Amino acid sequence: MSVYPIKVHSISLDHRGGTKSYHLMMIRAANGNTVVVYRWGKTGVFGEVKIETYDGPIKAQKGWDKKEREKTNNGYSQTGPAVEKTANDASELMAAIGRNMFAKLGASNVKHLDPSFDTNGMREADDPQYDEETGKKLDTARRMDLAALLEEQKLKEAAEIAAAYEVNDLYGRF
Structure with missing residues (x-):
């Protein structure tokens, strides 16, 4: 049985304060x-x-519904319509999920969806970690450090501004 089409359904929620979002x-x-x-x-x-x-859509839908209900009860509301995308083959899968999110999925999760997908070179998602005393699963969510990216973007913008001033012969006359 083919694993395609693979359907991607996503929604975005923003907190009523406007500073937090959940996807x-x-x-x-x-x-x-x-x-x-x-x-x-x-x-x-x-x-x-x-x-x-x-392994089944029913349990996944229950997990989805539980999290959506939890967020809406805590002051989040949906922003915009739900987004539906479909990948009809392996070449469309990354585009349907989104390049940034696809990179975060990890090879085992992609293989869970499509066992024949070539995951060579993909990094693996972090393994779950457990508390030694209680045995409970610890929250090991990945955190992305954007400081270097933001600094690089600021330097690029400063260089663009400096270049614009260089070519402007009216700069500094007034």
């Missing part, structure tokens, strides 16, 4: 294997990611 993404293969991605953080920042895999 839910469900990626469902035709064979029922499902990956649910939870992403949260300050508005405008990629933030933290938590990924859960399911």
